[in-house]
Amino acid sequence: MYHYDEHDKQLVQQRANQFRDQVKRRLSGELPEEEFLPLRLRNGVYMQRYAYMLRIAIPYGLLAAKQVRMLAHIARDYDKGFGHFTTRQNIQFNWPELENVPDILDKLASVEMHAIQTSGNCIRNTTTDPLAGVAKDELEDPRPYCEIIRQWSTLHPEFDWLPRKFKIAISGAQSDRAAVYFHDIGLRLVQNEQGKTGFQVLVGGGLGRTPVIGKEIKAFLEKRHLLSYLEAILRIYNMQGRRDNAYKARIKILVNALGVDEFRRQVDEEWQQIKDNGLELYDENIERIKGFFQPPAYEDLSDGDDRLTEKLNGNPLFATWYKHNTSDHKQAGYRVAYVSLKAPTTPAGDATDSQLDAIADLADRYSFGEVQATHNQNLVLKDIKQTELYELWQALSKLKLATPNIGTLTDMIVCPGGTFCDLANANSIDIGQQINDKFDELDYIYDLGDVSIKISGCMNACGHHHIADIGILGVEKSGKEWYQITLGGSPGLDAAIGKRLGRSVEKERVAAVVGDIIDIYKEQRHGDESFLEVYHRLGIDIFKERVYADN
Amino acid sequence: MQIIKDQQIIDNEWRHSEEIGELPSGKVSVSIEHWQAQREALIARGHIGLRLTATDSLDTIKNDLKHFELIAIEFDKFNDGRGFTLARLLHERHGYAGEIRAVGTFLRDQLYYMERCGFNAFELPEGQDLQEALNAFSEFSVTAQPDVHHTEAQAGPWR
Numbered sequence A: 001m002y003h004y005d006e007h008d009k010q011l012v013q014q015r016a017n018q019f020r021d022q023v024k025r026r027l028s029g030e031l032p033e034e035e036f037l038p039l040r041l042r043n044g045v046y047m048q049r050y051a052y053m054l055r056i057a058i059p060y061g062l063l064a065a066k067q068v069r070m071l072a073h074i075a076r077d078y079d080k081g082f083g084h085f086t087t088r089q090n091i092q093f094n095w096p097e098l099e100n101v102p103d104i105l106d107k108l109a110s111v112e113m114h115a116i117q118t119s120g121n122c123i124r125n126t127t128t129d130p131l132a133g134v135a136k137d138e139l140e141d142p143r144p145y146c147e148i149i150r151q152w153s154t155l156h157p158e159f160d161w162l163p164r165k166f167k168i169a170i171s172g173a174q175s176d177r178a179a180v181y182f183h184d185i186g187l188r189l190v191q192n193e194q195g196k197t198g199f200q201v202l203v204g205g206g207l208g209r210t211p212v213i214g215k216e217i218k219a220f221l222e223k224r225h226l227l228s229y230l231e232a233i234l235r236i237y238n239m240q241g242r243r244d245n246a247y248k249a250r251i252k253i254l255v256n257a258l259g260v261d262e263f264r265r266q267v268d269e270e271w272q273q274i275k276d277n278g279l280e281l282y283d284e285n286i287e288r289i290k291g292f293f294q295p296p297a298y299e300d301l302s303d304g305d306d307r308l309t310e311k312l313n314g315n316p317l318f319a320t321w322y323k324h325n326t327s328d329h330k331q332a333g334y335r336v337a338y339v340s341l342k343a344p345t346t347p348a349g350d351a352t353d354s355q356l357d358a359i360a361d362l363a364d365r366y367s368f369g370e371v372q373a374t375h376n377q378n379l380v381l382k383d384i385k386q387t388e389l390y391e392l393w394q395a396l397s398k399l400k401l402a403t404p405n406i407g408t409l410t411d412m413i414v415c416p417g418g419t420f421c422d423l424a425n426a427n428s429i430d431i432g433q434q435i436n437d438k439f440d441e442l443d444y445i446y447d448l449g450d451v452s453i454k455i456s457g458c459m460n461a462c463g464h465h466h467i468a469d470i471g472i473l474g475v476e477k478s479g480k481e482w483y484q485i486t487l488g489g490s491p492g493l494d495a496a497i498g499k500r501l502g503r504s505v506e507k508e509r510v511a512a513v514v515g516d517i518i519d520i521y522k523e524q525r526h527g528d529e530s531f532l533e534v535y536h537r538l539g540i541d542i543f544k545e546r547v548y549a550d551n
Numbered sequence B: 001m002q003i004i005k006d007q008q009i010i011d012n013e014w015r016h017s018e019e020i021g022e023l024p025s026g027k028v029s030v031s032i033e034h035w036q037a038q039r040e041a042l043i044a045r046g047h048i049g050l051r052l053t054a055t056d057s058l059d060t061i062k063n064d065l066k067h068f069e070l071i072a073i074e075f076d077k078f079n080d081g082r083g084f085t086l087a088r089l090l091h092e093r094h095g096y097a098g099e100i101r102a103v104g105t106f107l108r109d110q111l112y113y114m115e116r117c118g119f120n121a122f123e124l125p126e127g128q129d130l131q132e133a134l135n136a137f138s139e140f141s142v143t144a145q146p147d148v149h150h151t152e153a154q155a156g157p158w159r
Helices: A006-029 A033-041 A065-078 A098-109 A141-155 A221-240 A251-258 A262-273 A284-292 A304-315 A316-325 A353-366 A386-398 A429-437 A442-448 A507-524 A532-540 A540-547 B033-036 B038-044 B083-094 B109-117 B130-138
Strands: A044-047 A052-056 A062-064 A080-085 A090-094 A168-171 A187-193 A197-203 A214-219 A332-339 A350-352 A368-375 A379-385 A453-456 A470-477 A480-487 B002-005 B008-011 B014-016 B027-032 B046-050 B071-076 B098-103
Touching: A006 A098, A006 A379, A033 A044, A044 B002, A052 A098, A052 A221, A052 A540, A062 A065, A062 A098, A062 B027, A065 A080, A065 A090, A065 A098, A065 A353, A065 A368, A065 B014, A141 A168, A141 A284, A187 A221, A197 A221, A214 A221, A214 A262, A221 A262, A221 B083, A251 A262, A304 A316, A304 A386, A304 A442, A316 A442, A332 A386, A332 B046, A350 A353, A353 A368, A353 A379, A353 A480, A368 A429, A386 B027, A429 A453, A429 A507, A480 A507, A507 A532, A507 A540, A532 A540, B002 B098, B008 B130, B014 B071, B014 B109, B027 B071, B033 B046, B038 B046, B071 B083
Parallel strands: A168 A187, A453 A470, B014 B027, B027 B046, B046 B071, B071 B098
Antiparallel strands: A044 A052, A052 A090, A062 A368, A080 A090, A080 A350, A187 A197, A197 A214, A332 A379, A368 A379, A470 A480, B002 B008
16 A cells, blocks of 8 residues: 655644644634634544544545554544544544644554545545455556545645535446546546546536536546646636535536536636646656555465365355355455444444454454455455455454445445434434344345445435435424435446435334335345346336335 | 735735726726726836736736736635635746735635745735744645646655
8 A cells, every 4th residue: 555755744744733733723712713614624623513523534445454553542542432434435533622633633644644635625535446456347456546636635725725525536447336426526447449548537426415427528538637637627616616505516516507518628628728737647657656556465376265165164154244245356365355334233334442453453464454444334354365264254253343234235324413413404323223123134134135225314415325225314304303215326337316205204114114115126026136126127106105105 | 014925024015996096106906897997097007916806817817917016816705715726827827927915814824825826925814913824834845736836846745
């Protein structure tokens, strides 16, 4: 993975020092809250319902074991013993004291981490495929480009005060595991007719109040122009994005207002003027950064080792975990293992300090010392020898990190909701719990195959409810929590925004309604048809009739 | 009043003329509309600066830049980032070498970013400790991307 050079180290430490001074000026009253607010946001400090929250950047979700240990330390010494992994592959802590944040940032800097631009109307953490580097269907590893974008976007002098936040995602594989169609800019590594790899550039996707599928603005962008092209898009957006209404300020609104062709024309016109002016990525720049993401020292192994087969045959629990929580690896003899942060009794994405410490140890022992956060709020140990999977499973089981539910109905995305978040209209974690309680039989869940449920506590859609098979959105009506259900969303290359089922349902009924929907799926499914396939074949009405039959 | 220019605290020599018409003596900045209405007279007078707002387009004045000793960019709100782009385009694209001054509502903690975009003068809101504000320019000694002062070779670690 990438390692800071002196330049990075200075920058990140100086940023921490700057924030220490800003906090000092705030606490002395010299800096009013109104002016401090955007500064603290740009260092990841939010005001939540009860306390400050600190969101720490995990660039493209990749962590070294020593960084995971530092997160454990922060959870233990500055929080209530846990952290929460987010859909931006970041981690947030819910209970730090403002006075302590400068110390936390110093400690993060000591392990090459920071909280820069994890909030505020600026360029946020670039996300990517959690299987980057090991996926079988990968054209090229996207992480070097994520890292280049991290560097370019860090304290960018011109784009720190955009109309609204700005999110970029990159995918390097045939299938899309990074939701590139739902980002302000989505980049896909693709091959052109001459066999060169470059980027397909999508723009103006997003969730929130107005979900929009991103549109192609460039079919093939040469790698050397990546940064200048991004800069051209950002400049057009900075100058023309709406600033009169926060709900209409994202780039998706601008792209729709201008039309993608006119937006493209303006970006191209701007780009022509800057493309050769100092942002070019030369081959040697790219190669240097790629050098940090070389495959680890894999052993020469083969798939299907007898020792694994024996364990799989001898232990059905292990076999179940293997089936659901591990996936193919491009290197023979290895598999990818998911660390499920979706145990039935804990909020999705939460990990305790002792779990984090233990995960770091497991990463050192079994997976070349690296841990990957996923936007589904799980963790991944990417490079596990197949013959060591059994030991890993035993260790994860003891830690309650082996719930064999990856990709299934209980592998839900759940935002912090009303439990923590000041913006929320309704609780999300309770709904996750309700669904976990109802669907507590694994065999039943396995029979359904992969079904996604995503829960947001308000219109801002941090829980990505628009792009789930079954989306759940909390709303408030006359002081009570209600929930709107959407069906048929998809985050992948078949990008789709879920359609509203009908009027919202009471909090107590949410799991029962999910049950009705699942019943129809089970009754109507032909063979191995996915939920989406059944939904597309039948339409939404049959679901509607069942759910609203009683009243 | 005092301002920061080229990282020094100096007395402000400029006044802004709010209305189109008779100008006070000395160095005066005017709006684009004012400039367009009285272009020839203002050129003859000399000591003229231009004051831009976030919504002004540089296209209309890009050929007149040589007439301005100062271009002030006004911030209505500190979180309106358009002024950053305007300064950068003036400096980088249009080669404007006169004073680029930030006026209006902005924060001491934005000065470093502003300077990197081409601003070299800052008329901070009343009551700001200018001596303290000078610290803003030395908080960082490295940058992660090129700007008006840093060429590509000095830019980010990706090089």
